[in-house]
Amino acid sequence: MSDSAPSTVYIASPEGDTGKSTVALGVLQMLCASTARVGVFRPISRSTAQRDYILELLLEHSTADVDYDQAVGVGYEQVHADPDAAISDIVLRFHEMAKQCDAVVVVGSDYTDVASPSELRYNARIAANLGAPVVLVLRGAERTPAQVAEVAELCASELSLEHAQLVAIIANRCDPDALGAVADALTVVDVPSWALPEVPLLNAPTMSELCEAIDGEIYSGDPELMQREALNVMVGGMTAEHILERLSDGVAVIVPGDRSDALLALVNAHEAEGFPSLAGIIMNGGMRPHPAVERLIEGLKPRLPILSTELGTFDTAGAAHTRGRVSLSSIRKVDTALALMEQRVDARELLARIEVPIPSVVTPQMFEYQLIDRARGARRRIVLPEGDDDRILRAAGRVLQRKIADLTILGDEAAVRGRAAELGVDITDAQVLDPRTSDLRDGFAQEYTKLRAHKGMTVDRAREYMSDISYFGTMMVYRGIADGMVSGAAHTTAHTIRPSFEIIKTEPGVSTVSSVFLMCLADRVLAYGDCAVVPDPTAEQLADIAISSARTAEQFGIEPRVAMLSYSTGESGTGVDVDKVRTATKLVAEREPSLPVDGPIQYDAAIEPTVASAKLPNSQVAGRATVFIFPDLNTGNNTYKAVQRSAGAVAIGPVLQGLRKPVNDLSRGALVADIVNTVAITAIQAQAISAQA
Incomplete structure (x- = not known):
């Protein structure tokens, strides 16, 4: 529970069809990226007869443990019957729900049933009673910039009369050619303001x-x-x-x-x-x-x-000729709405006006947003070999729309673009190459022949290899035509990474390609390695895995403190397995003297301070570990899955490490969101390599 009142923002509009849900969704994401438990509250529900689809959508993207019934204030019937009593009920229900939140997005009424001569005035009264600053959403459609500014001034006066604090204005559904003029016109009201263009897709029915x-x-x-x-x-x-x-x-x-x-x-x-x-x-x-x-x-x-x-x-x-909804099933609309807010509204300025507290924890949503934000900061080109998989195409559309990375997709261009169009996915900005017909194939074959000459490779055989999407994509990365590759949605791990061993090879000082999962718990992010590649590592390989995992963790903002896990802690245990971990720990300390590492150590002593104080009281890692190195694949794979399923952790990965250039493998059960995250991770890895060059 929060010890103090949560940061609250009230999304209000003076009329219907403003696209308020687009703005609410964007503001919700900004808050989820900035603080831990973000809730949603609907003071006046659209209907008591059926569930409010806007509220359902926003709850799905919120991070506080709040259910639908808790997130609803009153219905229009109560407002009609007794407006003052309705506000009292709204305030009571809001504060009960807000106890579980660090921040709350309050979404005003939708003008489905006008409750008073000025529904905005009533929303302003609610906002004032909740102590919530107001973000005003105006409709720019079929209005000149001057008319939008006139509406803004009238609304600002109405809010002021009810003692509601206006902190920002967003004019939505504006003529795309008049965005600058609308933004200039809105300066008549002394708060930050932004203009969003009309996007027909957001109103289109499925x-x-x-x-x-x-x-x-x-x-x-x-x-x-x-x-x-x-x-x-x-x-x-x-x-x-x-x-x-x-x-x-x-x-x-x-x-x-x-x-x-x-x-x-x-x-x-x-x-x-x-x-x-x-x-x-x-x-x-x-x-x-x-x-x-x-x-x-x-x-x-x-x-x-x-x-x-x-x-x-x-x-x-x-x-x-019906108006479409931005609802839970409208994945493309949700992506479009989020991209619109990300690209048009200054999140830092808006959040400063809402006075969002600096968080002391990192939630999965915060971590995922940070990944995407970092990837977007210096875009890299990522190759996606599996262009015949619908999940890859949907993920590609999301990556391009939110400007996370530039993409090359492999496959028959007509088939890939045709299927994307059928799915309603815009991949116009992606390059599509067919390895079988590409002009790059012969050059790649010549290069591969040289790389594998010691294995008796011939140009003819190499040309056959280069018709394979994994080999072709890997060669693109090797040659610098792409900065990284993401594959494995429809292929085995071996098919994805074998070409990397042959072509890209390991980075200097590391002889082992391994993997790490970024485990997003409720309040922190940990790194688990190796859970996907090396079945039974030697002491030398364990040391490689530990050093690579620490470097990977650091790339993603995790301060590395490495726990070399075993069934025994400290000097108490003996046996081949524990001795292997003890040797690996010494190798890590010799190779990276400044890296905090301890082992052998049991998981409970590595993560829990009270256990650590009893078992390893003088350790700088015990009880504070952030990077967990498992003694073998069996232990690592089962542990990450147990934590994922039992603790509700979000497992991002496997992230491959130890290669000179980034190639990452997907689970064959990967969801679209998993693919997007992996593309962002690969782009960040590529940024780090570029910075070292």
């Missing part, structure tokens, strides 16, 4: 939302693509060739089910090179295709979602 809006059902297609946003809806009321002329990327086309020519043209256009990638087809009128056409479509097995509805053309078109 095919799933369209299906619900038209009361339809899925006729055929890849269920994965139902989450793709329809950037436009077009009625295909003309001939097939004229429909084809009017197609655009991400469009959903409405056609009657009996229009066989139009249906087949659209299905084939979506698959064809040179045509836009469609979001989907909506068959209206309750008609199915002719049986022969139905059989043909079934044989084509189109991935494109095709929906059917009983509604007529006019009613379908009307229902389809």
